[in-house]
Amino acid sequence: MNHFIGIPRGLDFYLHYPFWQSFLAALGVPTIVSPPTNRRIVDLGAAHAVDGCCLPLKVYLGHVLTLAEQGVKTFFVPQIISIVRREYICPYFLGLPDFVAHYLPKAGTSILSPVVDARRGELAAAKKIIAFGTRFGSWLQSAHAYHTARAAVPKATVRLDQNRGSAELKVLLLGHRYLLGDSFLNQGIRDKLQEAAVEVITADQIPDTILSRAAGKLPKRVFWTSGRQSLGALERCLEDVDGVITLAAFACGPDSLISDVIQRRARQAGVPSLLIYVDEHTGQAGFGTRIEAFMDMLVRRKAK
Amino acid sequence: MKITFPHMGSIYIPGEAFLQELGHEVVVPPLATQRTLELGCKHAPEVACLPLKVMIGGFLEALALGADTVLMIGGTGPCRLGYYAEVQRQILEELGTGLDILVLEQPFENPRRITQDVRRLLNRKGIKALPRALRVAWEKLKACEALEETALAVRPRERHRGLARLALAEALGNLRQADTIRTIQRAVQDGQAALWEVADPHKEAMLHIAVVGEIYTVLEPFVNLQLEERLGQLGVEVIRTISVVQWVKDHVIKGSVGLYKTTRLERSAAGYLRGCIGGHGLETVARTNDLGKQGVDGVVQILPFTCMPEVVAQAILPAVSQDLDLPILSLVVDEHTGEAGFQTRLEAFVDLISRREGTCAHG
Numbered sequence: 001m002n003h004f005i006g007i008p009r010g011l012d013f014y015l016h017y018p019f020w021q022s023f024l025a026a027l028g029v030p031t032i033v034s035p036p037t038n039r040r041i042v043d044l045g046a047a048h049a050v051d052g053c054c055l056p057l058k059v060y061l062g063h064v065l066t067l068a069e070q071g072v073k074t075f076f077v078p079q080i081i082s083i084v085r086r087e088y089i090c091p092y093f094l095g096l097p098d099f100v101a102h103y104l105p106k107a108g109t110s111i112l113s114p115v116v117d118a119r120r121g122e123l124a125a126a127k128k129i130i131a132f133g134t135r136f137g138s139w140l141q142s143a144h145a146y147h148t149a150r151a152a153v154p155k156a157t158v159r160l161d162q163n164r165g166s167a168e169l170k171v172l173l174l175g176h177r178y179l180l181g182d183s184f185l186n187q188g189i190r191d192k193l194q195e196a197a198v199e200v201i202t203a204d205q206i207p208d209t210i211l212s213r214a215a216g217k218l219p220k221r222v223f224w225t226s227g228r229q230s231l232g233a234l235e236r237c238l239e240d241v242d243g244v245i246t247l248a249a250f251a252c253g254p255d256s257l258i259s260d261v262i263q264r265r266a267r268q269a270g271v272p273s274l275l276i277y278v279d280e281h282t283g284q285a286g287f288g289t290r291i292e293a294f295m296d297m298l299v300r301r302k303a304k
Numbered sequence: 305m306k307i308t309f310p311h312m313g314s315i316y317i318p319g320e321a322f323l324q325e326l327g328h329e330v331v332v333p334p335l336a337t338q339r340t341l342e343l344g345c346k347h348a349p350e351v352a353c354l355p356l357k358v359m360i361g362g363f364l365e366a367l368a369l370g371a372d373t374v375l376m377i378g379g380t381g382p383c384r385l386g387y388y389a390e391v392q393r394q395i396l397e398e399l400g401t402g403l404d405i406l407v408l409e410q411p412f413e414n415p416r417r418i419t420q421d422v423r424r425l426l427n428r429k430g431i432k433a434l435p436r437a438l439r440v441a442w443e444k445l446k447a448c449e450a451l452e453e454t455a456l457a458v459r460p461r462e463r464h465r466g467l468a469r470l471a472l473a474e475a476l477g478n479l480r481q482a483d484t485i486r487t488i489q490r491a492v493q494d495g496q497a498a499l500w501e502v503a504d505p506h507k508e509a510m511l512h513i514a515v516v517g518e519i520y521t522v523l524e525p526f527v528n529l530q531l532e533e534r535l536g537q538l539g540v541e542v543i544r545t546i547s548v549v550q551w552v553k554d555h556v557i558k559g560s561v562g563l564y565k566t567t568r569l570e571r572s573a574a575g576y577l578r579g580c581i582g583g584h585g586l587e588t589v590a591r592t593n594d595l596g597k598q599g600v601d602g603v604v605q606i607l608p609f610t611c612m613p614e615v616v617a618q619a620i621l622p623a624v625s626q627d628l629d630l631p632i633l634s635l636v637v638d639e640h641t642g643e644a645g646f647q648t649r650l651e652a653f654v655d656l657i658s659r660r661e662g663t664c665a666h667g
Contacts, residue, residue, distance in 0.1 A: 050619040052610050052636060079578070088382035091582040095616035098577045102619050220390035221413060223381035250351070253384050253612040257356075257391050260349035264394055277351070 004032040005112060006072035010060035011093065012080055014181040016116075020076065022152035023129075026145035027136040032072065034063040037184035041066050046280045048103055054252040055279050056178050057092050057099070059185065064100055074110050075100065081117040083125075084208070087225045090254055155207075169298055170199045172237050174230045174262060175247035176255070177204060185278055186247055187287045193245075196295050201241065203233040210236060227258040234262055243272040243298045245291075250279035272298060305424070306331050307406075308366035309375040310359040313523035314452065315548060317480050318444040323375070325437035327428030331371035333362040336526035340365055345639050347395055354608035354638050355520040356388055358527060360395060367401050375425075378409030382582040383613060410560075442552075443485055447492045449549055451475050454496045456544060459536025460509040467502035469533060475499065509541035511657055514595045516588045517606040518614050521637055522546045528606055528637060529646050535604070538654045543600060545591045546584065576620050585613030589620055596628040602657045603630060604650075609638035631657050 007013065007020065013033070024031050035041070037059055045062025064075060077100050080093040092099070097113040104111075114132035118125040126146060133142030171193060179186055180202060193200050203211060211232030215222060218235070222228040234244065244266050248255035259275050266273035274294045276287065308331040309319050316332050323330045334340075336358055344361030363374050374396070379386025389407045396403045406421040426434065455472040462468040475495025482488045513535060521528050523546060532542045558564040566580050572590035580586050592603050605621060607614035618634045625632040633653045635646070 050615060052607070052615040052618065054610070081579075086380070088582070091382050091585065091612035091616060094382065094579070094581040095577065095585065095613075095620075099616050099619050102623055219393075219414075219417075220378070220387065221380075223386060248351075251610040253353070253610060256349055256351040256353070256610070257384060257387050260352070260391060261394065264398060 002071060002073055004030050004072060005074045005076050006064075006067035006070075007031050007033045007076045008060055008063035008067060009034045009036060010063045010182070011056055011096070011178050012078055014176075014178040015080075015083070015089075016078070019149045019153050020078070023133065023145050023149035024076075024136075026148045027133055027141060029136055031076070032067070032070075034067050037063070037182050039184075042184070042280050052251060054092065054255075055185065055249045056176065056182075056252070058280065059182070060096075061100065061103055065103065068104060068109070073108060074112060075104070076112050078114045078116055081115065082119040082225075083116060084225050084228075085118060085121055086221075087119075087223050087228065089225055090252075168197065169243070169295070169302065170201060170241045171298070172201045172233060172241045172244045173247070174203065174233060174244065176226050176249065176252070179247050179249055179278065180204075187278075187282070187284055189245070189247065189291065192288065192291055193295075198295065201233070201237055203229040206233055206236060222258070224254040224258070227254045230258060231261065231265075234265060238266065238269050238271055241271065242302060243274070243294065245294065246273065246275045248275060248277050250277050272301065305329070305373050306371050307373045307375055308333055308363065308369075308371035310362055311336055311524065311526075312520055312548075313525065314448040314476055315445070315523070317448050317476065318441040319375075320480070321444050321483070322437050322441035323425075325440055326425060326433050328425075331366045331369050333366040333369070333371075336362060336524070340526075341639055347399060349391070351610070352391070353384060353611055354527060355385070355524075356391065357639065358524070359388070360392060363392070363396065363403060364399075364401070367403055372402065373404045373406060373424075375406050375408070378407045378413065380410060380413065385583070439485070440483070440488070443488045444479065444482075445552070446549055447479050447488050448476065449547055450492050451479065451495045451499070453544065454499045456532060456536065456542045457509075458499045458503045459533065460539045460541050461503040461505075461507040462536075463502055463504045465537055468499060468536065471495075471499045471502050510539040511541070511601040511654065511661065512543060513540045513602045513604055513654075513657070514543040514545055514591065514600045515604050515606065516545050516591050517584065517604075518608060518611050519546050519548075519551070519584055521606045521608055521611075523548070527608075528635075529641065529643055531604070531606060531635075531650075534647060534650055535654070538651065540654060543595065545587070545595070576624060577617070581613045581616050583611065583613035585617045588614060588617040589624065592621060592624050592630075592632065593628070596624060596630040601631075601661060602653065603632045604653070605632065605634045607634070607636055609636050631660070 041062035042059055044065050045058040048065065049058040049061045067075065077097045079097050080089050082088050097111050101111055115128050116125055117128060130142045130146050133145055173180065190200060211229045214235040215228045215232035218231060222231055246259050246262050248259045263273055263275055276290060306329045307323055311333060320330045320332050340361035341358055343364050344357035348357040348360045376389040376392065378389050389405060393405045406424060409418065411418050451472060455468055459468045475498060478495060479488065479491040482491045515522055515531065535542050554564050566586060569586050569590040570579055572594050573586055577586060577589045588605060595603065605618060607618065621632050621634065
């Protein structure tokens with residue numbers, strides 16, 4: 001495992017993994033991804049991380065420590081300053097490599113940390129990523145790897161109108177990608193909804209330009225990418241859906257304000273909205289019951 | 305237009321003067337109390353950070369005193385403060401308070417709305433009144449900080465416990481009344497003299513402890529449970545690393561023309577944190593490292609629960625502490641923070657440092 005570069009399955013993984021994977025593969029760098037989140041990883045992260053940080057950050061740390069236990073010496077922890085012009089993800093993404101470094105033994109471990117900074121546009125960001133790649137090959141090879149990796153990124157092309165199926169109920173599911181993508185943290189909410197024959201709409205099914213335009217109508221620009229996408233999706237879909245479910249991470253800064261805005265907006269529009277905060281103590285039973293109760297309510301409401 | 309604004313330490317003194325110079329009727333909210341906090345917690349999102357809750361409480365108290373407009377600052381992230389005003393606007397609207405909210409932020413954010421808000425601020429006396437209003441507010445801001453700095457030095461040396469607090473309150477009261485540059489300057493001189501009068505010239509401060517952290521919790525005595533005073537009464541001279549004067553110079557004056565650089569801070573934090581993470585996170589790490597090297601006896605970091613930039617700093621500070629052999633105490637405050645536990649932790653921290661230093665701070 002010594003020469004493998006460990007990629008923790010958390011936070012940025014759910015945003016950019018296909019990109020980084022093909023970028024590093026094109027440069028011939030061997031990588032290993034930590035196992036899917038499980039109870040042990042959550043507990044490991046929660047036991048070590050400083051109290052006030054959010055659940056996904058704790059879990060990320062759990063993944064890093066799990067990789068370390070497997071003998072990984074080099075960790076891939078990008079510093080994501082911004083992925084969309086004039087927007088941020090959150091302060092944790094800005095400080096991620098420095099945060100993680102503190103929990104690893106100083107001797108013998110190292111952190112690979114490309115900087116992603118699209119505050120001044122995508123070209124500037126690309127230059128920095130290519131410069132990062134030059135430590136594994138020439139500039140040309142790195143630029144080529146960047147190009148290959150860009151092509152590997154799946155695009156959100158599922159339009160709403162195409163998605164209109166035969167399902168009786170349509171639910172808008174909002175939340176960070178690293179919550180909606182991690183079926184341990186979200187208790188398999190997608191499967192639960194699909195079993196209930198509900199059509200689930202998420203923000204990543206909608207092209208970002210559409211989300212931007214919809215969010216642009218808000219009185220204040222939302223400077224967190226994920227929050228802007230959630231509010232954009234809400235503005236875009238509120239009239240088409242039967243209900244809104246928001247999954248928020250405990251102690252997440254943006255969520256604490258954005259989820260409040262979502263709840264209020266849905267309330268004003270008369271659309272039922274369920275807000276669930278998840279943390280390391282969230283139990284399966286209570287979670288399932290809340291979803292079921294909400295779905296029952298939607299069904300009864302629709303029948304009226 | 306009866307205008308109000310949020311409290312943050314003594315910023316209400318320059319704030320009130322600024323708005324009065326522009327010809328507005330100003331409603332300064334009562335100093336924050338437990339009631340303010342309870343009001344705020346009732347209406348703010350449960351998981352929002354503490355400053356938002358206290359501010360909402362303050363706005364509602366000002367409303368009861370007849371205010372109809374709130375002046376807030378905005379921002380562009382990544383810290384939550386930048387989005388406060390929008391959430392506050394929605395909460396106040398949903399409560400049906402009729403409170404209007406004016407937001408000052410970078411002009412390019414939303415030019416039309418900001419021009420509108422600035423116009424409303426200037427509509428009484430016009431732009432002619434602005435230079436003087438800025439000047440008076442600036443002088444008062446500097447005066448407040450000068451008086452508070454003096455109080456930091458006087459507290460560990462005061463003859464009887466509590467004298468410094470009374471002298472500072474009186475000095476700030478006089479400063480608030482002053483309305484010309486000359487009277488402001490006199491208020492500072494007289495206030496500082498009065499403060500030094502309550503100090504015992506034979507007493508020396510036992511320890512020097514720097515306070516770093518999130519700006520609102522550092523500056524607002526209600527939220528930090530009078531941290532500076534508590535430390536002062538334990539015989540500690542507090543070094544305040546956060547200054548509104550500096551913030552205005554950096555972020556408003558230099559920042560508006562793109563001249564504000566964090567290079568120096570980054571150099572100070574090198575090896576621990578590579579750059580800005582929003583709020584005062586970088587400052588916290590950089591200043592702790594600087595002051596530790598300069599030989600300060602200890603550092604207290606204070607932050608609201610779940611404050612993102614400060615949580616990153618909090619995770620990093622133990623490394624600084626270990627490298628410099630410097631005692632650091634991180635205090636997290638929220639609406640459940642109790643006075644007794646807070647005091648005990650401070651006393652234990654000060655005891656620990658004094659034993660290291662081979663002195664005894666109190667008793």
